[in-house]
Amino acid sequence: MSLSPVLSIAQRALAASETALEVVSNNIANVNTPGYSRQAPEFTSNVPIVNPIGIFIGTGATVTRVIQIVDDLLDKRILEAETDRREHATLRDRLGSLAGVLNDVQEPSLTSQLAGFFDAVDALARNPAGLAERQTVLGRAVALADELNRRSASVATLQRGADDALVDRVERANALLAEIADVNVAIAAAELEGQRANDLRDRRRVALGELAGIVSIQTTEDDGGAVAVYASNGLALINAGTVVHTFGTRTGGFGLDGFALHDPGFVDAAGNFLDLPSGFARGEIGALLAVRDGQYPTASAALDTFAVALRDRVNAIQTAGVDLDGNATTLAPLFGGTGAADLTVLLNPATDPTAPRKLAAALGTEPGDNRNALALADLRTTPIAALGNVTLSAYLGIEQGRVGEDAQRADDTSKATGLLGQQLDAQRAAISGVNLNEELTNLLEYQRAFQAAAQVIQVADTILDELVHILR
Amino acid sequence: MSIQRVSDAQTFALLNQRAAALEVQIRRLQRQVTSGTLYASPEENPAAATRILRSRADLSALGQYGDSARFGVQILGAQDKALGEAGALMTRAEEIAAQMSSGLISAEQRLAAAEEVHGILEGLTSLGNAELAGRRLFGGLALDAPAPFADPDTPGWDPATAYTGSTQEFFVKIGGGATERVRLSTDGDAVFEDALTGVAALETALRTNGDVSATVAGLVQGRDTIAAERASVGARQAQLVERDDQVGATVLREQTALADVEDADLVVVISQLVQAQTALQATLQAATRVIQTNLANLVSI
Numbered sequence: 001m002s003l004s005p006v007l008s009i010a011q012r013a014l015a016a017s018e019t020a021l022e023v024v025s026n027n028i029a030n031v032n033t034p035g036y037s038r039q040a041p042e043f044t045s046n047v048p049i050v051n052p053i054g055i056f057i058g059t060g061a062t063v064t065r066v067i068q069i070v071d072d073l074l075d076k077r078i079l080e081a082e083t084d085r086r087e088h089a090t091l092r093d094r095l096g097s098l099a100g101v102l103n104d105v106q107e108p109s110l111t112s113q114l115a116g117f118f119d120a121v122d123a124l125a126r127n128p129a130g131l132a133e134r135q136t137v138l139g140r141a142v143a144l145a146d147e148l149n150r151r152s153a154s155v156a157t158l159q160r161g162a163d164d165a166l167v168d169r170v171e172r173a174n175a176l177l178a179e180i181a182d183v184n185v186a187i188a189a190a191e192l193e194g195q196r197a198n199d200l201r202d203r204r205r206v207a208l209g210e211l212a213g214i215v216s217i218q219t220t221e222d223d224g225g226a227v228a229v230y231a232s233n234g235l236a237l238i239n240a241g242t243v244v245h246t247f248g249t250r251t252g253g254f255g256l257d258g259f260a261l262h263d264p265g266f267v268d269a270a271g272n273f274l275d276l277p278s279g280f281a282r283g284e285i286g287a288l289l290a291v292r293d294g295q296y297p298t299a300s301a302a303l304d305t306f307a308v309a310l311r312d313r314v315n316a317i318q319t320a321g322v323d324l325d326g327n328a329t330t331l332a333p334l335f336g337g338t339g340a341a342d343l344t345v346l347l348n349p350a351t352d353p354t355a356p357r358k359l360a361a362a363l364g365t366e367p368g369d370n371r372n373a374l375a376l377a378d379l380r381t382t383p384i385a386a387l388g389n390v391t392l393s394a395y396l397g398i399e400q401g402r403v404g405e406d407a408q409r410a411d412d413t414s415k416a417t418g419l420l421g422q423q424l425d426a427q428r429a430a431i432s433g434v435n436l437n438e439e440l441t442n443l444l445e446y447q448r449a450f451q452a453a454a455q456v457i458q459v460a461d462t463i464l465d466e467l468v469h470i471l472r
Numbered sequence: 473m474s475i476q477r478v479s480d481a482q483t484f485a486l487l488n489q490r491a492a493a494l495e496v497q498i499r500r501l502q503r504q505v506t507s508g509t510l511y512a513s514p515e516e517n518p519a520a521a522t523r524i525l526r527s528r529a530d531l532s533a534l535g536q537y538g539d540s541a542r543f544g545v546q547i548l549g550a551q552d553k554a555l556g557e558a559g560a561l562m563t564r565a566e567e568i569a570a571q572m573s574s575g576l577i578s579a580e581q582r583l584a585a586a587e588e589v590h591g592i593l594e595g596l597t598s599l600g601n602a603e604l605a606g607r608r609l610f611g612g613l614a615l616d617a618p619a620p621f622a623d624p625d626t627p628g629w630d631p632a633t634a635y636t637g638s639t640q641e642f643f644v645k646i647g648g649g650a651t652e653r654v655r656l657s658t659d660g661d662a663v664f665e666d667a668l669t670g671v672a673a674l675e676t677a678l679r680t681n682g683d684v685s686a687t688v689a690g691l692v693q694g695r696d697t698i699a700a701e702r703a704s705v706g707a708r709q710a711q712l713v714e715r716d717d718q719v720g721a722t723v724l725r726e727q728t729a730l731a732d733v734e735d736a737d738l739v740v741v742i743s744q745l746v747q748a749q750t751a752l753q754a755t756l757q758a759a760t761r762v763i764q765t766n767l768a769n770l771v772s773i
Contacts, residue, residue: 031480038479099515104525106512111525115532122536126543126644127607129615366640367614368607374645374653380533381648393529401522404514411515422489426482433479440767 009060013453035206037432086213090287092414125373134356152340156256185241303340321360321372541716548709562695586678610660612638631668635661667694
């Protein structure tokens with residue numbers, strides 16, 4: 001009888017348990033690692049042998065490989081959902097900021113400034129020669145123009161912020177492309193021997209998820225374990241370990257602040273810029289482009305429309321009247337500028353102390369004439385064709401509702417896509433996430449197995465000891 | 473797909489998501505309680521935001537219509553008072569004319585009456601030059617304007633040319649429409665010319681021993697003109713009082729409607745706040761219990 005096989009089996013069992021304990025330790029250590037997929041040792045019985053008395057007998061077990069508990073199909077769905085989730089979260093954030101900038105619900109607001117201006121005009125109509133009333137009208141006009149300037153500048157700042165974010169996202173996407181290509185190479189090298197590069201795959205999965213959030217991508221995995229990445233328009237981005245096309249930007253049209261914006265595109269290996277907008281329709285970049293070139297200019301244009309209508313209608317009345325000194329005000333318009341950004345009060349009491357006297361409250365030179373002030377006061381309730389046949393204040397209300405609806409819709413969609421993403425994440429976590437109780441159970445299980453294998457060695461040792469005693 | 477297995481990351485993610493959602497809700501409710509308003513931003517309720525802005529704009533305009541109506545009531549009230557006094561002066565002038573029409577009146581009595589009538593003439597002129605807050609009630613309501621009626625003691629004074637004030641009509645706006653205006657000005661020349669002419673004729677008759685009875689018709693006409701204008705002033709004043717009442721009622725309705733849309737029902741909001749706080753507490757407690765229940769606490773490895 002030989003005790004060697006027993007010792008040999010026990011030794012392999014010790015090694016197997018040790019490996020299993022390492023796997024469990026690794027799982028426990030990565031319990032909070034984002035994107036980590038739990039791993040499990042795969043035990044395999046060794047090939048049995050025929051013993052000296054002709055009986056097939058087992059030779060123990062070994063850990064042949066460490067598997068990763070993942071659902072590849074689910075991971076693909078998560079990748080697609082991530083594009084939606086980041087796209088709509090970006091839209092929600094950016095449109096929420098726009099709604100905040102144009103917020104009239106909280107006062108002081110543009111609506112309250114407009115009402116204040118017309119209140120002052122009404123007071124002027126009651127006392128057309130009153131210098132205090134005239135001063136108040138001009139002061140309110142200045143406050144109204146300042147508020148329009150501020151809002152216009154704020155919308156321009158939002159647009160610039162979106163453009164800066166776009167450039168930043170493009171740079172991040174390029175860093176991710178490089179990382180994914182590098183990991184592709186490392187995975188292919190590691191898996192040549194038939195072992196699965198679990199941790200590298202996790203790392204690549206996280207990078208792909210972040211990239212999919214920035215821009216919509218398609219992926220396919222080849223037999224060597226490398227992932228090929230394509231843009232949504234089919235353009236190859238990564239082929240094995242090579243970045244075929246990177247993302248890039250070039251100078252585009254002018255922004256609301258007068259400075260150039262950036263257009264995203266692809267750059268080939270020779271450095272040529274490929275203008276393919278269809279590749280950027282979705283994801284964070286798609287959302288940034290949508291608000292930068294859509295909602296922000298629309299909001300700015302609405303402010304301009306309002307400012308121009310206000311300027312033209314007020315000036316038409318102002319220049320048709322007579323000032324406090326009986327002079328025609330044909331050449332003394334109240335508002336100047338070309339839009340909301342530069343609307344200014346030309347009769348500014350801060351720069352011209354006689355400005356209040358130049359306000360045309362009258363149509364003639366008779367004392368007490370308030371006809372022009374009344375005409376100006378009528379403007380409060382006059383529908384204006386340039387505003388779609390609504391009054392100035394109604395136009396602001398409609399625009400407020402439109403911006404609010406856009407932001408609310410984006411928020412609702414973001415919640416829906418976020419919920420879907422959470423559900424998919426939960427499914428993935430249910431499959432691939434680490435459960436400490438489970439790992440502790442496994443720890444106990446492998447510890448017991450290790451103890452049992454050690455016990456076998458101890459028994460074999462005792463038997464050998466007995467045999468040595470017999471021989472003595 | 474039903475969840476068959478729960479990872480530790482899921483447990484913490486669920487805690488974070490639920491607690492974050494409740495904290496956002498609590499913050500919103502807290503803001504509603506402290507501000508007393510439901511919405512802080514248009515995206516919370518775009519339709520309500522549009523409605524709130526329209527109501528605020530309407531209230532602002534209504535406030536001005538109310539101010540204009542009350543201003544008009546003040547002006548027309550002062551005019552009414554002045555015209556009432558002018559009417560009383562004309563009645564006195566008629567009484568004097570009736571008394572002085574008798575052939576038994578002495579020269580001294582006629583002279584004394586002439587002095588009283590001159591006082592009436594000056595009184596009428598003074599009323600024609602009346603001011604309210606620096607504005608000529610019968611001079612186009614012009615601010616700080618010179619007296620529209622010349623002093624009867626001025627050499628060459630003529631009632632037909634005594635008025636040199638503004639002839640501009642003065643309206644106030646009491647509604648959104650371009651025609652919703654009420655005239656506040658009362659043409660001093662038209663109102664006082666007949667009266668001044670009649671009283672001046674009476675004084676002349678008394679001083680020159682003329683036919684006093686012949687001046688009575690002019691005095692009656694002057695009094696009637698004043699009475700007619702006073703009636704017009706009264707009618708416009710009543711219109712403005714009614715408009716002010718209407719505006720007040722509309723403001724109240726609009727404020728109520730605005731409050732329905734904008735204001736937070738504190739009882740409801742505080743109840744929701746307590747509910748959310750309880751839910752957050754329960755979430756945190758449940759999570760703590762789940763997290764603390766761990767195999768590591770029960771076995772020694």
